[in-house]
Amino acid sequence: MNQKGKREIPTVFISYSHDSADHKRWVARLATVLRENGIDAMLDQWDVGLGDDLAIFMERGLKGSDRVLVICTDEYNRKADGGLGGVGYEKMIVTSDLIKDISTNKFIPVIRQVSGNSKTPICLSTRTYTDLSSYDESDLTAVNVKDLLSELHNIPKESKPALAGR
Numbered sequence: 001m002n003q004k005g006k007r008e009i010p011t012v013f014i015s016y017s018h019d020s021a022d023h024k025r026w027v028a029r030l031a032t033v034l035r036e037n038g039i040d041a042m043l044d045q046w047d048v049g050l051g052d053d054l055a056i057f058m059e060r061g062l063k064g065s066d067r068v069l070v071i072c073t074d075e076y077n078r079k080a081d082g083g084l085g086g087v088g089y090e091k092m093i094v095t096s097d098l099i100k101d102i103s104t105n106k107f108i109p110v111i112r113q114v115s116g117n118s119k120t121p122i123c124l125s126t127r128t129y130t131d132l133s134s135y136d137e138s139d140l141t142a143v144n145v146k147d148l149l150s151e152l153h154n155i156p157k158e159s160k161p162a163l164a165g166r
Contacts, residue, residue, distance in 0.1 A: 010152050011040045013061035015094075016071035017079055017087050019113070022137075026112070027071055029137045030145070037142050037149050054086060062093045067106055067152055070094070072120050072129070073113040080121035095123045108151070 012034060016027045024045065031041040042061050048054060062068060070076070079087035094107055109120040109129035119129060135144050142149060150157070 009038060009040050010067065010154070011042065011065045012152060013042045013065035013068045014071065015058075015062070015068055015087070015090050016112075017073060017076040017085075019073055019075045023073065023113070026137045026140070029140045030069075030071075030110075030132070033140050033142060033145060034149070034152070039149070039152050055089065058086060058090050059093065062090060062097075065106075067108060068094070069148075070107055070109045070120070070124060072109050072111050072124075074115055077114065077116075077118060077121045080123065091121060091123055098123060108148070110148070 014027060014031055016023070018024055028043065028045050031043045031046075034041040042065060044054070044057060047061075048057050076087055079085055080091040082088065083091065097104060097106065107124060107127060109124050109127055111119050111129055111131040111133050113133060118125065119131075120127065130145075130148050132140070132145065132148075
């Protein structure tokens with residue numbers, strides 16, 4: 001809440017790899033659902049124009065957002081762990097932030113298409129994640145991402161029951 005009692009609009013940067021046209025559409029649909037539900041989602045598909053500097057966009061997005069959704073696929077994990085391309089560059093920034101504050105919950109792994117045992121890149125392997133792998137582009141709705149929306153809006157989960165005898 002801000003000083004006037006209004007809820008702040010959360011900003012979210014979406015980190016993903018350009019695996020395929022279908023995957024890019026899925027990511028854009030997820031970002032659209034977030035925006036339709038009051039989350040200011042930043043996405044290269046919308047926010048980067050011809051001639052723009054991708055590194056600056058990634059740096060500003062990762063540093064300036066409230067939260068970062070890391071869309072984990074086999075390809076994303078391979079690129080992050082190998083330090084390859086834009087994903088590798090973003091992983092470097094994420095790792096730096098984690099070293100500065102290991103307790104941060106800024107980075108949320110979102111499982112999309114992962115076939116192996118490692119669901120996330122190594123740098124996020126201890127983080128809890130949400131699994132949206134069973135939802136295709138047409139299935140992504142506010143109902144299906146309810147827990148993610150609640151987390152991004154900082155809405156508490158169900159209250160913990162009171163401890164008896166206290």
